[in-house]
Amino acid sequence: MSDFEHDPVMVDEISDIFDSVPAGTVVDATLGGGGHSYALLSRRADIDILGIDQDADAIEAALERLTEFADRVRVSRRRFDQIDEALAEHGVTEISGALFDLGVSSPQLDRAERGFSYRQDGPIDMRMDDDQQWSGSDVVNGYARNDLARVIKTHGDERFAGRIADAIVAARPVESTVDLAEIVTGAIPAAARRTGGHPAKRTFQAIRIEVNAELEVLPDALDSAVAATVPGGRIAVLSYHSGEDRIAKQRFAIAAGACDCPHDLPCVCGAIQTVRIVRGVAKRASAAEQERNRRSSSALLRVVEKTEPIPKAES
Template sequence: MHEPVMVAEVLEHLAPARGGIFVDCTVGAGGHARAILEAGATRLIGLDRDSDALKHAASALEPFAPRVELVHADYRRLGEVLDARGVASVDGLLADLGVSSMQLDAPGRGFSFRRDEPLDMRMDRTSGPSAAEAIREADERTLADVIYEFGEERYARRIARAIADARGGIQTTGELAELVRRAVPRRGPARIDPATRTFQAIRIWVNRELEGLDAFLAEAARRLAPGGRMVVITFHSLEDRIVKHTLRALSAAADPGVTIRTKRPVVPREAEIAQNPRARSAKLRAAERHA
């Protein structure tokens, strides 16, 4: 099961004990949502683009069902989702970005090189091409740029060349992992699998994880009621950079008028990292709408 990160820190910045309407834009397994409801939120709207995640969230949030609505939607459609429910403004908003451990670990999703299965990697399996299809359609240059930029992989060009040379294309996670391991020079005992960075890059690309993040944050800020709070957790430096710059730009603008609550990003305590290694790269930033 997915372990929510920095729950105490999320509650401190979101302050759901105030009551009111809260939106969890990435409800996942519902860990944060549950804590927000337990702390006193009056109503919670939970979004996720992954319908499997929504099933887990529904069961985790069952005790709070009358106060919860779960919606299969991309958070980039936040405005539309709130308008459709007649909700003009909300008291708090959480976005815990990226993939969940459930997505990474569940068989058949094609996110992990730990098992050999069709290379899918889509968070929302109802839309867009799978990773195998996207790779098949892309030219070598695009693949090299994706692997270099989103994976910070120094051997991106070699890997892209090997992918382009693969006869019959790449169908499975195992094929891609093996190809990357062969393309990357071996230097001493590897601490992490050489395929890790390429898998991360292809996942970010296929799910367009960085696209529209700035516009989403601006819409989130606009939707906050006076005194409302937003909290964003990232797991990747490129993502955190977008969040940092967008919150800064929003706080410098007169409208909607927000104050950044976290001068530096909040990171998990050592004890949490020891217990949940996935928390290691988490960074939390928060802002508040002027009263």
């Protein structure tokens, strides 16, 4: 058995969400270790999974975990904004839904050589696809001071981004994750280090997001999933970062027919509603799950259901 073991977040809630979708193909756009897919396949004999992941280790582990459902599982090693290409690769023209479990998985964090962890010593890598040339070291050691500060501020919501960028630039070259974590920690005032978890958490998150272009590719990925989904199908997003959630909220609002026209006048902007926001689903993991799986504590769930196209003026 592969050592890529991952406890899927909100797996019962996700299973409930997809209980009502039409029979057909569900895209697991972030396949990981296959935990969510296993739950969906176990619950629905009339669906199959197209799993997408850019991490070769994750795909290997998922295929092993899903062996009993081998005739209902297809995979594509791609980034999740390449949904259209994955569908074409497997001859799929429409889907019954899609799941996005964003961020980094526990096995990636736990492997020092992957460079995601500020607690373990390893190279500053942070690539989800190890065939990619660009790595965390290129950001840490190559970005100009102002660009580095912008990344840390924008992707990490870090209020001491300028101080951290100054410290990193002064210490270059920075070779290891432990060295980077120490530099970041030393740049943050002592009083601010006493709360909020590890002082380097936000900076490592920011660099990882930059390396993998996670926020850049998410809008197109969500739009592609909505376009490919049949009426009655659902798209669910588990996000762990305010930027991810903001994008999911915005793209879903647009698909739900959001427009700037006055509410008391007919819509003239041409907005079309293609989804409805699914209400009444848990937005966060239960207290028990948060206690058991610390990754779930920051998770936020958003869900939409595909509809027949409805002009905003008629909705």
